[in-house]
Amino acid sequence: MSQASPELNGAGIAQTYPTSISSSRVIFAGQLRAIAFLCVVIVHWLGIYSLDHEFISKVTGASGNNIGNPSYYLSLVPPLPYFNYGPFGVSVFFLISGFVISYSLRKKSRSGYLKSRALRIYPTYIACSVIMMAVYASSHAYWGSEAQIGLSRFILNISLLGSLFNYESIDYVNWTLSIEIKFYLCCAIIYSALKNAALIKVIAMPFLFMAVTVITSHFQIGSSEQGHFSFDALKIELIYVSYMILGVLINFFYEKKITSGKFIASTIIVSLCIAASWRIGPQANQFIGTGVNYIYGYIFFFVAFLLNKHIKENRVISFLSEISYSFYALHSVIGYCIIRWMESMGFHYLYSLTVAFTSVLVISYIMYITIEKKSIKLSKKIN
8 A cells, every 4th residue: 555655654634524413412423523624734744744754755746855844843742652643633534434323324215325425535636646747747848847646546436446557646645545545445235233232243343354364364366566456555444444443342331232341351452453464464564653643533522422412513523524524635745746835935834834734724625515514415415
């Protein structure tokens, strides 16, 4: 699975905005969306931008001169071992997806659920990808370099199938959306179990994924050639799908569908399945460095869950939460291009960051009111 930077592994985040939270009691999940996507912006625009100049040159088409200032990012990193805002933010998004999935299933048939999820994800993402590509092409034209994104790569990316066929992400964030799609498909398979909180059937899925990874760990199945199916990429994505099941279990516990004892036992079982799959799977080299951030993310999410009754709505955070999907889909490449261009014009890095954030915020809001909001409304009408 493609990653934006080897130094900041897992920085691309999956945007998990399956639906609006239907219960007004569940305030924390909506508020966490804004926090999670801001974590991703921090790691991309402050971390990767300042630390991986070769990557930024590749994305923007600009020369690899010294840019950014890594001290800003490093000053924001808490004193926790291996902490990385990228995988931390991603983990929170994935848990939100798992937590709210039961609300997405309510009053919908299996096919209706899948149709509503597709309508929720694809129109906004495709529109954002077109805008991103326009900025990407403009940036390369400005710097006099060749834009290197072919039609096959673009189509497979907007279909969110690129990672399975060894195509690099065009925006360096959609690998998480690809995982979201796999999660939705898995939820359709265990549709009845999710609706009825059939715990054994739900946790059987992470166990099955672990078994497949263990059995196939020494076999070369699939290909690493571009355009050919990658079994390794699928196994990696299924690890994260299993992680999202932890969010499902928290929801079962929140809705009092399972006892505290069953919640603890099932969480331990799923966690062990995730750990085993990760430790022997294709991303075994990230088991500690990236994996610990998923532990941080779970702790952060669970504490917010416990404090839900004390968390109040905040207009600014709620607004950021609403546009977070569009912002997430737009921000990476567009932000890099704007910041790099502004700095080349002699503007200070922090001023360039402010302009980039404001620009993407405005575009995201336009995307939200013209496409995303309408897609949400249509998806709710599907039964």
